[in-house]
Structure formats: C-alpha cells, structure tokens
Amino acid sequence: MRRRCLGFVFVLAWSGSVWGASVDNFMLLDHRGEAHELHYHTDAAAVVLVVQGNGCPVVRNALPDLKAVRERYADEGVVFLMINSNLQDTRESVRAEAEEWGIDLPILVDETQLVGEGLGLTRTAEALLIDPEGWELTYRGPINDRLSYERQLAEAKEHYLADAIDALLAGTEPHVARQDAVGCLINFPERDNPAHGQISYVETIAPILEQNCVGCHRPEGIGPWAMTSYEMVRGFAPMVREVLRTKRMPPWHADPHVGEWRDDAGISNEERTTLVHWIEAGAPRGEGEDPLPRIAVAPDSEWVLGEPDLVIELPPYEVPASGVVDYQFPTVANPLDRDVWVRAMDVLPGSTEVVHHVLVGLIDGDSNRGGVFDDYLGGYAPGVRPVELPERTGMLLPKDDDFLAQMHYTPYGKAVTDVTRIGFYLHDEQPDTFFRQGVVMNPTIAIPPNAKRHEQRAYQEFPADALLYDVLPHSHYRGHSSTFSLVYPDGREELLLNVPNYDFNWQRGYAFVEPKPVPAGSRLVHTTVYDNSAQNLGNPDPSKLVRWGLQSWDEMLYGAFSFVWVDETTDRPIHDGRLIDAYQTIGYLDRDMDGRAEWDELPAPLKRRMAKDFEHGDADGDRALTAPELHAARQARRRAADGNDVAAAGGD
Structure with a gap:
C-alpha cells in the first residue's frame, strides 16, 4: 500500500471540489446507457475524469494528448472516464460526437448537472485526478500546456496530468496540484442559486416525497424509516442526498431513455435536482402546515385491490436472526372443487423485513416437481404492485392443481415467524383469452472468478404472432445490468428495456404502456452482465466459478415475460x-x-x-x-x- 504525505486538506460540505477535498460518490449513465459509480473503483490506482463537451475545439484537440496519457498508464491500474455536464448536450448528441471523433472512453452524461456542480466544474477539457484511497482530489487542470485559446504548441512543455499521476503512484505530492483549465465555459445556472433557500417544503418538497418516497417510507411500510414529519426528513436529509446522487433511491432501475412503462416509479431529473438543491441549502422548513403527518399513514386495508375471492395461507416458517436460509418451497392444496379464472393476485408477506421475494405457481397435485412450476402465476418483491391482468384475459386455475411457492428469506438481525398469504381475484365468467407467462433462461451459465463484466444471453423465439405485455430481469448477487431486445424476422433489433444498475434487492417487472406486437419468428433476447469481482460489495466470493442455481450465491440468467397469442382464445387454445x-x-x-x-x-x-x-x-x-x-x-x-x-x- 502506498503512503502519502499531504500538507493540508480542504474540508468541504456541499461546495465544489478543490485539491485535497473528498469527492462525493455519484452514479451516472454514459452515452451508451451503461452505469458508472465513482466509488466502485476501489481497486484502481487512480481515477482520471476529463470534462467533455460537444463541439468544443479544445476538447477535440486534446483527444490525442489524452490518448497518449492513457497508453502510458495502460498497465498501471489507472481508470479513465469523461463527463459531460453541458445543458445543451443530450445522450444522443454525445453518442454522435463520440462516434465522429473516435472517443472510446465512457462519457458520463450529467443530465441534472448535480455532479458537475459538486465537482466545481467551470470549463471543458479539464482533467481531475482522484485518489481512490480516500477519494481525494489530487490534481485538477489541463492535461498539459500544449493548448491555449486559438493557438497551440507543436509539443507540450509541461505534462501536468502525467506528472500528477506519477506523484500519486509514488505516494508523493504533485509538483502542480492546481492549474487553470483551458476549455469552453460550462453554464451552471443553478449553482449556488440563493433561490434554493426559498424552495417551499410544504408546496414543493413534500409533494415530491409523497409521489416518490412515502409509499414505502410510511408506518408499516417496507422502508426502514417513515417520512412522518419534516423533522424526520431533515434528520435523514444527508442520506437522502446520497441515495439520490448514487441512484439507489427511488428503486426504479429502468433507463429513462429506453421505453415507456406503466406505473413508472422513476423520479424525474427536475424532482431529483430540486430535492438535492433544497438539502444543500440546509433543508429549510419555511411556512405552512406540515403535510407529511396526514400523508405518511398506514394503509386502510391490507389488500390494495380489496378483499380477495380466495386467500391461500402458506405454512408458518421460522426465520432465524442471522445466517443464510435456503430457498423454501411450501405447497398448499387447492381448496376449490371447480376450475376458475384468475384476473388479479396479490401477496402479503407476514414479515416484510425478511421476505426478499415470493414466486407463486401451480403444480399437478400428483407430482413433485422439486420447486419447478407447471404454470407460473405471479409474485411479490418489495415495491412491486399486485398483479392485475389486462382486460378480457385470465389465467386458468384448475381444481386438480395445487399451489407451490418459492420463498426467499433474508434474516435481518431478529428471529421472526413468517406467515405469507396469497390473494386471488377471480373472473365471474370465462375471459376471452389466456394470459401467458414465459421465461428466457440459460441454465448453462458459468461466470469466471474475479470477472468484472461477464456477459451471458439467451433468447425465446415466438412461433406465432403475439403481444408482449411486460418483462422482468432476474439474477442474483452478481447481477450488474440487464437488457431485453426484440429481434424481428427481417433482422431489425429494438432495445425494449435497459437496466444499467441492476439491484438484487428489488425484483421488479416492467410493463409496457402499450403491449408490444411480436410477429411470428421474432426473438426476445435477454442479456445479463455479471460482476464477480471484489468491487461488487454484494459478492459472496469473487474467487468462485459461479454456475446456475437457486440460491443467492449461485446465479441465474432468467428473464420472465408475459404475453398473449394473437390468434388464441380460451375456446380455441393454440399454446x-x-x-x-x-x-x-x-x-x-x-x-x-x-x-x-x-x-x-x-x-x-x-x-x-x-x-x-x-x-x-x-x-x-x-x-x-x-x-x-x-x-x-x-x-x-x-x-x-x-x-x-x-x-x-x-x-x-
């Protein structure tokens, strides 16, 4: 481990980063839709962040210099990234700029400008050198002295960035820690805006919290603390800022640039920016009655959709205070003496603290399938709404089939007894068509030890015309990102869903606003990237070769989807x-x-x-x-x- 001797350190709260300051963590998507978290790079010798801006001649002229520095430190463990905080640039235009100018680095697109504000950016072409050992900023300024405004040298005389990297690798102070940047000015209209201190908690902040947070952060909710008052929110304000910057909250992981979704639980850029600016202004209370005490209350009914027509209670299960609990597969006999059609279902965990997810399906009453469903019905995960099927569709529940549940428990420090209930809402009459479930899977996956980005994929071909209603990516602790795409018979490919920062704690499906037509011969392709490295803090053991398995320390490539056959009716099944x-x-x-x-x-x-x-x-x-x-x-x-x-x- 290198040893460093720093003469002084500037301590900053929310202000822009200067030399010696600790750089706050953040997560941004790059121009290709991939997620990057700064503090992920714990194994890097250094992190270099270069400010990019479309159309800036200084940035374009500096690209060969940046390439030379990258090549010099190619074997030294130095991570190079770019960041674009320009108001006028979009992901699409940044992608076009990267293609035109041959930029093969990830360009992190700072759409809210929150990261650029925090880093104190003023001009493009500036380089920031960050020490992952403490996340301190050790240099900021130009790459070298070759470029100036409207003129340039044939060769650089001073190599500021390379000298600073050498010093960092040697454990010494850089000869030059700060140099004025040469580049195009960046417009940050909201930076240090005094109006942030006048943002109304009552009229602006509380409604944002109600829309995006209170559904879970309320009494008897699944959030760890309840947003019952201004005082509670103010106390947790620094934590709220952190999870907004790192995109851990709200727990909606779909790339906002891909697809449109029913029940979209994502927070808008405007709402995210407003919350962070309010917190950075000191979270002022302002005037007016606090609306949270009347908003953040326990629900009137356990069942969101009302009292079910049929309730199945699973056997009690004793969950220990700690350790690892194997998947449980309880079965319950079907109490009905007739076939029925399901139009909706809901799952109520007995203990939301320990129930990670529940999958519910049917099995032949005379068979033992070892945890495998004959037909899948639905499930539960934190934050997931009850399953409501499209109009005129239904799932058949035969009287001779029994119920099988897959229960995943995660102990949380206190022993509890879980009794989970499943509620079914039934059609009064036979619906027009079957609502079908399918899975794109690959049980042959093998993820090498210490692999940071290991990709696996599979596809499901549709032999007949169909309508696709929703998709759900599922992997375990090593899941990093997932996509679904549709490859049409003529070879065209459409990206349907991009989940750039998959989180195992939130097993969420994504329902299209309008069902997606799937012509016969099309393929639904599901791709998952796995992180089996030590930088994945949820990784049970980076040294293991990981294969398919049910337990969380195993892995899965499992992409669930729901659909109907266009030409199928309940009177004329074709499935x-x-x-x-x-x-x-x-x-x-x-x-x-x-x-x-x-x-x-x-x-x-x-x-x-x-x-x-x-x-x-x-x-x-x-x-x-x-x-x-x-x-x-x-x-x-x-x-x-x-x-x-x-x-x-x-x-x-």
Missing part, C-alpha cells in the same frame, strides 16, 4: 407448451444466434443428455437442431416411452 420449451432450449444453446443448436456448441454434460435428441431429430444430418426438430425428437421419445410402459403393463 403448445412443449414446443415453447424446445424453443427455450435452443435459445440458450444457440451461441451464434443462427436459430440452431449445433453439436459443437453444446457443453459436455449436455452432449451426453442430448445425444438421443440429435440422433432422432437431426433429419438433415447437419449436426444441428432447430426448435421444431428438437420438439419432434422429444415427442418421438415420449411416444416410445409410453409404448414401453404399455407393453410392460401387458397392454396392446
């Missing part, structure tokens, strides 16, 4: 579950996305299991299977097995 299973299998075996699972693409264990499928299904001898071929091979094997059973029983 073939076994054919869909075949498409699902091809979707995770097909590494090159050509629509076939080639023999050479199969992992060794699967070759042994699927040898018979290839033997019977590969009709054209190309050592590959399509989904229809795999389906036909499986059907033939089932018929053969059924025939053997009949023969063994002495039948005809």
